[in-house]
Amino acid sequence: AQSVTQPDIHITVSEGASLELRCNYSYGATPYLFWYVQSPGQGLQLLLKYFSGDTLVQGIKGFEAEFKRSQSSFNLRKPSVHWSDAAEYFCAVGDRKGATNKLIFGTGTLLAVQP
Amino acid sequence: DAGITQSPRHKVTETGTPVTLRCHQTENHRYMYWYRQDPGHGLRLIHYSYGVKDTDKGEVSDGYSVSRSKTEDFLLTLESATSSQTSVYFCAISKTSGGSDTGELFFGEGSRLTVL
Structure with missing residues (x-):
């Protein structure tokens, strides 16, 4: 069965600095990977997804993520963080496209942005 | 926005009482899901539905039941609430393309339930 780990519970960055979550x-096989963002008091919103093809995927709000099979990683990046990016970010992994009922979520990383 | 509304948004109840949470969608999506969100656990699937009267269990279904009598409504019921069911509950839909589930989830705003 698949599993997902988000090693960082909290991260604080300065506004304008780069970010990597x-x-x-x-x-065992090629996973289906997602990043979601949750603003306080809101539901989750899909930032980006990887199913196949180009391992660098672009998402909304200026985010990108890179699938690295050799490192079993799917890190989320943004070159310059804005105060409005403060939120909780969740990575999720699935075993095949469309098997949404099998999606496994990480425990989340809470991002704080300081002026 | 996938037209998902959850009700109630907040509820406080006592142990042993029944509770029903409602998820309503306006876009006739086939697949609907109920998740719970707890600190340190991320989101965990409780039950899901793949059509009217078609439902199945998720990872943490004990103590919960669901019903879907029409496409737009997916109800989550706690027959006898316990303190361990204090949580934030999210309804979600996944869109289809060519009849197949795309795997992309769209969430409601959540229902915060406190069981005293």
Whole structure:
């Protein structure tokens, strides 16, 4: 069965600085990978997804993520963080496209942005 | 926005009482899900539905039941609430393409339940 780990519970960055949030997964075949963002008091919103093809995927709000099979990672990056990016970020892994009922979520990384 | 509304948004109840949470969608999506969110656990799937009257269990289904009598409504029921069911509950839908589940989830805003 697949699993996903987000090693960082909290991260604080300065506004304008670059950001990288880590996500490691465990799965024998090619996983389906997602990043979601949750603003306070809101539901989760899909930032980006990887199913196949180019390992660098672009998402909304200026985010990107890179699938690295050799490192079992799918880290989320942003070159310049804005105060509005403060939120909780969740990585998720699935075993095949469309098997949403099998999606496994990480425990989340809470991002704080300081002026 | 996938037109998902959850009700109630907040509820406080006592141990042993029944509770029903409602998820309503306006876009006729086939697949609907109920998750719970707890600190340190991320989101965990409780039950899901793949059509009217078609439901199945998720990872943490004990103590919960669901019903889907029409496409737009997916109800989550706690027959006898316990303190361990204090949580934030999220409804979600996944969109289809060519009849197949795309795997992309769209979430409601959540229902915060406190069981005293």
